[in-house]
Amino acid sequence: MTSNVVDPNAGAIVVGGGIGGLAAGIGLVRAGVRVRLFERAAEFGExxxxxxxxxxxxxxxxxxxxxxxxxxxxxxxxxxxxxxxxxxxxxxxxxxxxxxxxxxxxxxxxxxxxxxxxxxxxxxxLGVELVNNAAAVAYSTGTDHAEVTFADGTTHRAELVVAADGLHSVARSLVSDDEPxxxxxxxxxxxxxxxxxxxxxxxxxxxxxxxxxxxxxxxxxxxxxxxxxxxxxxxxxxxxxxxxxxxxxxxxxxxxxxxxxxxxxxxxxxxxxxxxxxxxRDPISTWVHGRIALLGDAAHPPLQYMAQGAVMAIEDAWVLSQHAARLTDRIGRVDWDGALTAYQAVRPEHCRRVLTTARDWGKLWHLDGQERLQRNAVLTARETDDYAWIDWIYGPTALFPEDEPERYPQTSLASAAAEVSVPA
Structure with missing residues (x-):
């Protein structure tokens, strides 16, 4: 047991005060969880x-x-x-x-x-406890808690740790050895x-x-x-x-x-x-390690072609907090193992699809020569009320994966462009 553990009775710790971290703090407090949120910068801002x-x-x-x-x-x-x-x-x-x-x-x-x-x-x-000048340097997990150690040497423990610590997440190394x-x-x-x-x-x-x-x-x-x-x-x-x-x-x-x-x-x-x-970063299929959950860019930093980076982080926070609320008993105890299992089941596949599609869209946007003409032909032929390419992303399937991807099959613009005959 760590000798300098601070506040071992905290319900949840959120590391990262960006959009995803704040959304997680809001969602968890609304679910009845006490939250301490740590931000490495001296002030909160974007x-x-x-x-x-x-x-x-x-x-x-x-x-x-x-x-x-x-x-x-x-x-x-x-x-x-x-x-x-x-x-x-x-x-x-x-x-x-x-x-x-x-x-x-x-x-x-x-x-x-x-x-x-x-x-x-x-x-x-809502009463989220906000702490500045706190840079996380290490994470660890037990069977019923997790801990975060900060640069000042203190270690904080809670029943759940949400790592919303960005592209260069320290916590991500617990589940993957990949690099940006x-x-x-x-x-x-x-x-x-x-x-x-x-x-x-x-x-x-x-x-x-x-x-x-x-x-x-x-x-x-x-x-x-x-x-x-x-x-x-x-x-x-x-x-x-x-x-x-x-x-x-x-x-x-x-x-x-x-x-x-x-x-x-x-x-x-x-x-x-x-x-x-x-x-x-390349998609990863595991976002949960014991009582530590990755969220936002720590789990799925995308290229920006689908404009879904902040959106996905807010979705992550919403899904996690909704499962926490659903699995809270009459005296306020959260079944965190069940909530994290549900979170892990819902989010990684959807976000993998967003990450890989963003890469494909980037390639499509930046074509030149004959391929550019093919792309233009596909796009100009599209009916303005055709939503086949976006239903899966703008609909509720990110929150209800049982409807995905069968309900909204992904359409490949690149594949369609290759089939178009462009006049000389």
Whole structure:
């Protein structure tokens, strides 16, 4: 037994104060569990700019009573539009009003820090105990508890430990010896006041994705339309060559040199003093080790092509807390072994599918030559009310796996493109 164990009677410890960790804390407290949440940074907060919240997540925010606040801080776009980044032509679109009618919940875009703030305020309101400056360095588990050791030498014990400690999770090493996988792609961001781009003729009502050879460009409004978010993503030749200094602004300019005027105008507003290299990890089938559960990027860091990273973390938290609530007896004792077994049964396969599909979509977005023309032909032939490619992700199947994948079979756009005959 560890001699310096702190608070051995805690119900649950959550490690990581990002979106997934806060969602876990909220869900578990609502299930009647006492929660202590540890964050390595000196303050709680999020970096980055915009993110997209699809109906498979807004249904959970509605259940938590947080959707109205999220809607007030974000934007409800009218459409999602995909364009060819080279010639600027529209390839396909989704009517997000129809999408809301189909799935029962809206599609929302919001600043990452705004969503984080909503969750942080709710965690405080519910009484989640928040601890800063706490970097986890080791995890261990027993038959009825788990422990986390922090950089200051203290060890904290609880009946459950949720490791929401991100891409470089320390806890993940308990179930896998894998390492992060570099995609060789890098992202530049630029969130600016809407007035700075309005004269460029940008859409203030839609999410627009320009897909091009080895690159893509995303645009959408934020903060009630007062801000405009843009993201430029490209494959780095320096990364492919194994150079340390990769993703630099000269590579940004070269990668988008063939793109349309619309994209060129947007590139002027990128932050050029910082960039984000894009990593994911290979899917793993085991997320639970004794009384330790991985959650969010610790379990399934994705590439961003499906806009499901934060969504999956919130789904994880919801599923785990719902099973904890379901398996709580009359005097408040949780059958954690049963809850973790149910969590393990529900989440890894769905998230494996998201991770691998995101990789495939990235390849599809970035085609060139004849393959690009084939892709464009497939997309332009799509009926606007065809939801075959997204039912499995936006529907409730992530929470009810017995309906998946038979109910919503996955459609391969790459396979379809190969079958299309493109006129010379």
């Amino acid at each position: 970096v980055g700019a915009g993110l997209q919240i699809a109906p498979n997540c807004t249904r959970i925010l509605a259940e938590l009573g947080l959707l109205d606040e999220v809607l007030a801080l974000g934007v409800r776009p009218q459409s999602m539009v995909m364009k060819d980044a080279v010639d600027g032509g529209e390839l396909t679109r989704l009517d997000l009003g129809d999408l809301e009618e189909r799935y029962g919940f809206p599609y929302v875009v919001i600043h990452r820090s705004d969503l984080h703030g909503v969750l942080l305020r709710e965690a405080c309101r 996988v570099s995609s060789s792609y890098v992202a530049y961001r630029g969130a600016v006041p809407i007035g700075a781009v309005r004269e460029d003729g940008v859409s203030e009502t839609d999410v627009v994705v320009h897909v091009g050879p080895g690159c893509h460009f995303v645009q959408y409004p934020l903060r009630g339309g007062a801000m405009f978010n843009q993201v430029a993503v490209f494959e780095s030749p320096k990364a492919i060559a194994g150079q340390e200094d990769w993703g630099t602004p000269d590579e940004l300019d070269a990668a988008f040199s063939r793109t349309s005027e619309e994209v060129q105008q947007g590139l002027r507003h990128m932050w050029r003093d910082r960039w984000w290299r894009m990593f994911d």
